[in-house]
Amino acid sequence: MCKTKESAIHKTVRAMHRLPREKAEQISEFADFMIKSYEDQELTHDIEYIASEDSSFDFLNEEEDLYTVDDLIEIYHGKR
Secondary structure (H helix, E strand, C coil), X not given: CCCCHHHHHHHHHHHHHHCXXXXXXXXXXXXXXXXXXXXXXXXXXXXXXXXXXXXXXXHHHCCCCCCCHHHCCCCECCEC
16 A cells, blocks of 8 residues: 555556556546546535525425414314
8 A cells, every 4th residue: 555645656657657558548437437426426426515504495304384274174084
């Protein structure tokens, strides 16, 4: 395991120089996949944070009672 990000990068570049072009391309494609996955994860995290901190939808949690039992016209199964 590499101690720093820079040492991991240098180790990977050295390994890629030793591989055939096709294998180096696979590593490059995997790096692209990892970047996309990381960006998606960060975006999801940011959206979840914003949604949890935002008060735009608080009105859904604080719905007032529009009707009471006294407003019922018919009784269903003995309950008003």
